[in-house]
Amino acid sequence: MVEDLLGNYFTRRRTPKLKPGLAALIAFLAVLVSGMAPARAASFTVSLDRDTITLGETATLSLKFEGGKPEQLPSSMTVSNLQLVLVGGPAHFGININGNSTTYDTFSYVVTPTQAGQFTIPALTANVGGQTLTSQPLKLTVTQPGAPPPAGGNTDSQIAFARLTLPKKEVYAGETITADLQLFYRQETQLAREPQITGAPADGFTVGKIAGGNQTAVQIGNAIYNDIPAKIALTANKTGTLNIGPVTISLVLLVPSNNRDADQFFDPFGMLRHTMQKQFTVATGTFDVNSRPLPVENTPTNFNGAVGNYTLAVTAGPTNITVGDPITLRIQIAGRGDFDALRLPDQSGWNGFKLFPPTSKVETSDPLGIEGTKTFEEIVAPQTADVRELPQISFSFFNPDDGKYHTLAQPATRLTVHSAAATPLPAIAANKNSSSENQTPQDILPIKENLGALATKSSPLVAQPAFLAAQSVPILAFLAAFIWRKRMDNLANNPRLRRQRAVAQLVRDGLNDLKKFAAANQPDEFFALLFRLLQEQLGERLDCPASAITENVIDEHPVLRGAPKMTLDALRELFQLCNQARYAPVRGAGELNSVAAKLEQTLGELQEVKA
Amino acid sequence: MNVHFTKLTASREKRRRAAAFQNAGAFVMAPALREASWTAPALWRFGIVFLALIFAGNIFAADVVADFSAANKFYAEGKFADAANAYEKILQTGAQSPALLFNDANAEFKSGHLGKAIAAYRQAEQLAPRDAELRANLAFVRNQVQGASARERFWQNWLGTLTLNEGAILTAVLFWLTFGLFAARQVRPALAPKLKGVTRIFVALTLGSAIVLGVQTANYFSSATAVVTADNVTARSGPFDDAQNAFTARDGAELSILDRREGWVQVADGAGKSGWLPAKQVAVVPGA
Numbered sequence: 001m002v003e004d005l006l007g008n009y010f011t012r013r014r015t016p017k018l019k020p021g022l023a024a025l026i027a028f029l030a031v032l033v034s035g036m037a038p039a040r041a042a043s044f045t046v047s048l049d050r051d052t053i054t055l056g057e058t059a060t061l062s063l064k065f066e067g068g069k070p071e072q073l074p075s076s077m078t079v080s081n082l083q084l085v086l087v088g089g090p091a092h093f094g095i096n097i098n099g100n101s102t103t104y105d106t107f108s109y110v111v112t113p114t115q116a117g118q119f120t121i122p123a124l125t126a127n128v129g130g131q132t133l134t135s136q137p138l139k140l141t142v143t144q145p146g147a148p149p150p151a152g153g154n155t156d157s158q159i160a161f162a163r164l165t166l167p168k169k170e171v172y173a174g175e176t177i178t179a180d181l182q183l184f185y186r187q188e189t190q191l192a193r194e195p196q197i198t199g200a201p202a203d204g205f206t207v208g209k210i211a212g213g214n215q216t217a218v219q220i221g222n223a224i225y226n227d228i229p230a231k232i233a234l235t236a237n238k239t240g241t242l243n244i245g246p247v248t249i250s251l252v253l254l255v256p257s258n259n260r261d262a263d264q265f266f267d268p269f270g271m272l273r274h275t276m277q278k279q280f281t282v283a284t285g286t287f288d289v290n291s292r293p294l295p296v297e298n299t300p301t302n303f304n305g306a307v308g309n310y311t312l313a314v315t316a317g318p319t320n321i322t323v324g325d326p327i328t329l330r331i332q333i334a335g336r337g338d339f340d341a342l343r344l345p346d347q348s349g350w351n352g353f354k355l356f357p358p359t360s361k362v363e364t365s366d367p368l369g370i371e372g373t374k375t376f377e378e379i380v381a382p383q384t385a386d387v388r389e390l391p392q393i394s395f396s397f398f399n400p401d402d403g404k405y406h407t408l409a410q411p412a413t414r415l416t417v418h419s420a421a422a423t424p425l426p427a428i429a430a431n432k433n434s435s436s437e438n439q440t441p442q443d444i445l446p447i448k449e450n451l452g453a454l455a456t457k458s459s460p461l462v463a464q465p466a467f468l469a470a471q472s473v474p475i476l477a478f479l480a481a482f483i484w485r486k487r488m489d490n491l492a493n494n495p496r497l498r499r500q501r502a503v504a505q506l507v508r509d510g511l512n513d514l515k516k517f518a519a520a521n522q523p524d525e526f527f528a529l530l531f532r533l534l535q536e537q538l539g540e541r542l543d544c545p546a547s548a549i550t551e552n553v554i555d556e557h558p559v560l561r562g563a564p565k566m567t568l569d570a571l572r573e574l575f576q577l578c579n580q581a582r583y584a585p586v587r588g589a590g591e592l593n594s595v596a597a598k599l600e601q602t603l604g605e606l607q608e609v610k611a
Numbered sequence: 612m613n614v615h616f617t618k619l620t621a622s623r624e625k626r627r628r629a630a631a632f633q634n635a636g637a638f639v640m641a642p643a644l645r646e647a648s649w650t651a652p653a654l655w656r657f658g659i660v661f662l663a664l665i666f667a668g669n670i671f672a673a674d675v676v677a678d679f680s681a682a683n684k685f686y687a688e689g690k691f692a693d694a695a696n697a698y699e700k701i702l703q704t705g706a707q708s709p710a711l712l713f714n715d716a717n718a719e720f721k722s723g724h725l726g727k728a729i730a731a732y733r734q735a736e737q738l739a740p741r742d743a744e745l746r747a748n749l750a751f752v753r754n755q756v757q758g759a760s761a762r763e764r765f766w767q768n769w770l771g772t773l774t775l776n777e778g779a780i781l782t783a784v785l786f787w788l789t790f791g792l793f794a795a796r797q798v799r800p801a802l803a804p805k806l807k808g809v810t811r812i813f814v815a816l817t818l819g820s821a822i823v824l825g826v827q828t829a830n831y832f833s834s835a836t837a838v839v840t841a842d843n844v845t846a847r848s849g850p851f852d853d854a855q856n857a858f859t860a861r862d863g864a865e866l867s868i869l870d871r872r873e874g875w876v877q878v879a880d881g882a883g884k885s886g887w888l889p890a891k892q893v894a895v896v897p898g899a
Contacts (some may be wrong), residue, residue: 323687323689324691325689383689444717444752445744447683447686447714450710451708452709452710454675454706455738460775460779461775461780462775462824462828471783471786474786474789474791481793481794481795482797485797485800
């Protein structure tokens, strides 16, 4: 069903095919008919692309010939301080409307003014197809750069213009107002660069921040403009008649252009959009504002020039302090006004305090910086324990909205001030077990009264060579003990060495005793000991019991065969002396001493004998 | 005020004399020490010089105590800047004690110098790490500091409960005792079985404390902190005045030191940002 309907539709819409011969005939007849049509009357019109320009800019004058071509046009001409130069044309157009064919040619002149003023381009005359045609005269306004547009000017014929609007024409000195600045430029143009405010004369105003807004499109007359809004903060800084404006703005626009000479090769049919970059300087109007002085009556005593609408908030801390401790006083003034000019009012009643210069910071909540909060921070320190409170803080301002003065006040703040000697320890250190342990301390703990152990700055112990060297002492002590232990073990496992040392000790002690016996002239004890020492030393050397040693071993024992003969002779002599003493015991002390010396020498030689 | 400056000047004069006396003592003592034989006159001279040095040291300590009391008086009168200056002058003589640094930090804080206060508290903390008042004040001042700071980690705080010298002495005592046990076992082998368990415990304690001391020492020498002592200091991307801004540090910010150049310190804050700060705008505190 659907296919049938679609099939019928396309069947009905099918264009009947013409045979080639029939088509050629129809075309020939059409040309013939057009040639036989009655000739339309030629016309000549001129137009300017705009009627107001700034000196330094150019306008385009278009000459439009309909129904024929002009016989001759001058390449350039000068008309009352306007220079016209032919830059384009002819551009030939043909339009067929309702079967009526119209053709026209357009020529373009660039109009360059040589001075500012009102100019009239007179009626132009041209010969077209034997007819003499005359155009209408045109008016062109040329303004000085920075000058405002002519009052009541036809804005919809301008490429760009600016407008300044004030909220009121009556202000108070010190009052901050917001002016609206608008820049308009035609929608068919484009901004090539960001517009720049090149001048904002404001006699008697302090120009504050400028905040831009979002661009919108507005219709003015028959034209559509892009509107770039901005707000300017203005503060009246004197009384009398104040002037503001003209605010001048410089902007560069890309405007449509009819000049296609350079693009003939790439765009022979004029299909592309052609623009040219032009600089414009637009200016707003000038306004007079009456700035009134602040009323004198009912002026608060502490009024210091604040104009606007404000609120006051004051905080102070800590409030439980010692004499001399700092208290941070924060005075916040919030609202709308000129915050840069806002100053902390002079306060009274601060006799018992040391005041430090306040600091301030402004936090604004709007782009113009006229709404927000200004916070003054002042350090004050009580000088005596008699201080009981922070004095009242007050702030006065003039509100231009209701034309009245207002005074805001923060009541006095109670303080607990301790004398320096009786400072209670804050809970964090005074009583760790109390319930206030988790409380946030309000201040640092007080200073320490005692200097404590004094030391001089020095590097840490681990970096001091003496400390590091001292650590070798236990190691050396251990090593000494270890070596001693090894020697003791070695001695315990070597009986011969042990006997050697024991005999050496016995000999040392025995020689001393011999000298005593000699001094005491005790020959019996002397020789008995001498004989024993000989036995012990020989027994140790010969590795045999001392009791078994007699004089005979000197000749018989193989170990003594390698001993020096003198030593052996001395040994024999000593043995013989011992034997003789048994029979002739009486001897003098001198003889005994010489015997003891001989024994000492002989035993020393004997110790050298290899066992 | 004038009276105080006169007093300080007099104190300085006394210290100068004491130092000169000490120097003179060293000069007199040197030949005596150089003598080959310690003859009786040389020993006598050495003894006199030794006593003179002790006496000079006592004069010096007495001066410091007097200056300390004067600085405390300034503080009590609310003249915090004067107090800070007075404490600083004592510190410049080379003397230091936890109480002196603590009071100096208090005075700096009361004068509005958060960075100098934190630096002094931290130096005091290295001398008296278990001082509760000191830790409370340091925590309080740190709370006043805005912006990111590189604070100690848990293990660094744990290590910081002992000073480096206390750790060194503890380790040395354990070391001596351990080797004393070793030596005793050599001298009296019969005691070896009885000392076996004790010896093992001491060996373990010595090794543990030596490891902790090693970490503590490495932390002390390598984890130094730069405390910003000026407000809104701009850290730059290089050690040049015209280098690009890296970040801004507030007074009292504690920053890890990464590197040092002549007149510049490379630092990193707690948020991981790094940059170069002029050395004169920071106080360097060794690791805990």
